[in-house]
Amino acid sequence: MSLPLYLTMMKSHGKMLGGFIYGAAAYIVLIIWIYPSIADMKGFNEMIAALPKGMRKLIGMENGINSLSDYIAGEFYGMLFLIILMVYVILTSTRVMARLVDQGSMAYLLATPNSRVKVAITQAAVLLTGLALIVGFTTLSGIAASEWLIDGYQLDVASFITLNLLTFLVFASIAGYCFFISSVNNDEKKALGISSGITLLFYMLNMAGKLSEKTEWMLNFSIFKWYDPVKVINNETEALWIGCALGILTFFLFMLSVVVFKKRNLPL
Template identity: 30%
Template sequence: MINWTLYKRGIQGSWKMLLIFAAVITMYFTVIVSMFDPALGSALNEFAKAMPELMAIVGMNPASAELVSFMEAYLYGFIMLVFPMLFCILSANKLIARHVDRGSMTYLLSAPVKRETVAFTQMKVMVTGLFALVLYATLLGIVNCEISFPGELDIGKFILLNIGVLCLQLFIGGICFLCSCIFNDSKYAVGVGAGIPALGFIVQMMANAGKDLENAKYATFFTLFNSDGIIAGEPGAIWGMVVLFAGAVALFGTAIVVFSNKDLHI
């Protein structure tokens, strides 16, 4: 069901964007890990004590003094949510909606290739890039920690945390890809595809801000990604990951069906 020529072309068109996001993630991981101090506490922890409301808004509130909790708080409450999400938004639009908007989809569909194959192949390009980005962050975190603080990182928990991030980002990618398949106009695809996860993230930040808005977290899918619970091995957090992954499969499947049956006017 995959067209390898189209897949290779999609990967070639995505590697520069992947390098940019990888470079940003590298910078943040290197700086944050270097600030961990297992003996005295980090400067970030001191800042969190001074401005707890601000740090709570972006989820930067470590549950314990362990290195994995430190990284979860300062990297997986904002950085590893926002930057992969931006990749999903840009990639989804580039792979489907922009081709339709510019008319270049005509050339893709003029070959003896089914629409389902085109949509599935473009989805595969996006998922490959997202998987590569999260895998890179996982390996980068492990290597950085083992160099700076040998034996301090619980690698099993850290890998599970990144699997959770991948499930969340696949769900976000499914939303973006579905919007890209629904709308023929690139600006609407980006507007709605970016608007839904961005609004969800803002609601999550509001919920983190204080008790008065705490229940707002149930209005967004971000609450299914319980990073503290994943590290603690809570069953509810694990089930949240499963729900996100199942939702991603459903969204991508729906997107392929929509694209296969829509009137493209090309």
């Protein structure tokens, strides 16, 4: 890895990354702050129970809200955080590879003593560092908000950390195939479109698969099958084995990207 290139790329992406970190951290603090009013609302769980089972599963409130951890998992990690991380991963994976080739900047990088392998590994590190920072600051913000902003409601910190680690690994895998797509395409818009299309398809299959038992088979074709925030926060999944599988998948995708980028012809 090239440290000067890494630091330069982190600086150039700093403003955008800061926006994602601020947005995610601010929103989790907000939903934790308003949780007491939700928890004290009479009839809230009865109202949720009146919804169709598929709808409750889709919004992450299949069993209602029984704790602060349930609320955070369903309200934040069930949808909004997914969207934030999807946008970050798709945009950044395209910018660190395909955009540089499309705009001709890659030629300047490869004219330095840095090899293609070193450049690709450095760019992958930039992408994963940004993802880790977003998830890390969100984790710390959630723990701090639960301790300082509200009283009488306990957050299961260990399960919360597990949920965030699994969230990171799921999106590291998504980052892996987006980075691969960016590594094999010369056109920025094409890489962005393919990455967006595949990720959106996975997300839609996940949503459709949760609607009813008849459509549950669709989950088998979505990477989000391995990501159920409510079950993770309640220790109802094999988080260790899922995390290991996602880690292996992430490593394979990034290594494949580096190998392909090393051997392909570039319009330099």
